[in-house]
Amino acid sequence: MRTQFAALCYRVKDDKTEVLMITSRGTGRWIIPKGWPMDGKTPADCALTEAWEEAGVxxxxxGGCLALYSYVKGISADEQLPCAVMVYPVKVKSLSKNYPEHDKRKRQWMSPKAASKRVEEPELxxxxxxFDAKRFVA
Known part of the structure; x- marks a missing residue:
């Protein structure tokens, strides 16, 4: 079992919560930005770094860790790695057009309900x- 850190990127628009979803590089399925621990960075900092690299956030x-979810990461055709993902809420201030993985992924704002229907992981x-972003808005 390996640990990853994820960013649940959100905004409130017209008094409604929206979450930013991205596609995975390999299969094109809808996910949230996530990645591996990084030396010298807190889990929350790792989540924020992944949000930038994968979604231009x-x-x-x-806030603190919202929740954990698990999934199995496909490493190769015959190798899979079980992962536990710690999810951090990230309030989006802006989106950049140019970011490290802009040519490898799609991104889209969705309602939390619509996003929940597009992901494969039941816990996510x-x-x-x-998820209700209004609880984080001052």
């Missing part, structure tokens, strides 16, 4: 369905 972590779907 400029923002800030707006549950987290998305229940």
């Amino acid at each position: 400029k923002g800030k972590v707006s 779907a549950h987290l998305l369905r229940k």
Whole structure:
């Protein structure tokens, strides 16, 4: 079992919560930005770094770890790696057009309910369905 850190990137538009979803590089399925631990960075900092690299998000972590979910990462055709993902809320201030993986992924704003129907991981779907960004807005 390996640990990853993820960013649940969000905004409130017209009094409604929206989450930013991205596609995976390999299969094109809908996911949230996530990645491996990085030396010298906190889990929240890792999540923010992944949000920038994978989705072009400029923002800030707006709370502690929201939840954990698990999934199996396909390493190769015959190798899979079980992962536990710690999810951090990231309030999006802006999106950049040029970011490290802009040519490898699509990104799209969705309602949490719509996003929950597009992800494959049941625990992530549950987290998305229940997410309400208004609890983080001052």
